[in-house]
Amino acid sequence: GAVVSQHPSRVICKSGTSVKIECRSLDFQATTMFWYRQFPKQSLMLMATSNEGSKATYEQGVEKDKFLINHASLTLSTLTVTSAHPEDSSFYICSANGPDIQGAAYEQYFGPGTRLTVT
């Protein structure tokens, strides 16, 4: 099946620093990847849609300058949390469209997630 990896799996950083999270589709090419955050006991909240070779589309209320997304290739998207603060501590999960469905978002394969803790 389609495999999506994330790195790192967990990271602790100090307030004010930046953190980069990588999302890779290992055995397929993904023109579209998605970034979510998930708070404890809450559902997935879509932050942005990342399209290879173009600017990401952010959901309402998500700060573009704080959460920088770069989709440089068909297998890699990165999320950089800039000037992190304790309230940014969360579980960040990426997903990618499955290899069989071009463009449609419903068959998504998720990465294992990255737990970010900002101290």
Place this chain on the structure above:
Amino acid sequence: QKEVEQDPGPLSVPEGAIVSLNCTYSNSAFQYFMWYRQYSRKGPELLMYTYSSGNKEDGRFTAQVDKSSKYISLFIRDSQPSDSATYLCAGHSGGYQKVTFGTGTKLQVIP
């Protein structure tokens, strides 16, 4: 009102029981419906997806969609302790629209 409503549970059942997980949704444009399983501190795993109304079976799992009542169900037969996880339902209207998730139901299968 949330677009996808799901009872957060937790739901505890004995091993071997039949589990019924349910969601309701409000967006009439939804055409695709998915169930994801998420283990603690892991990313969600796609279990099943269905198109429009009807049933879909895969091993011990059966997904049902009733668009007339906007009701989505997942049945797990012969539940196992390894089924203990949070189950998320989701809806999607197709094309380039985003997937909308429920809050998830935490299931615990007791040996």
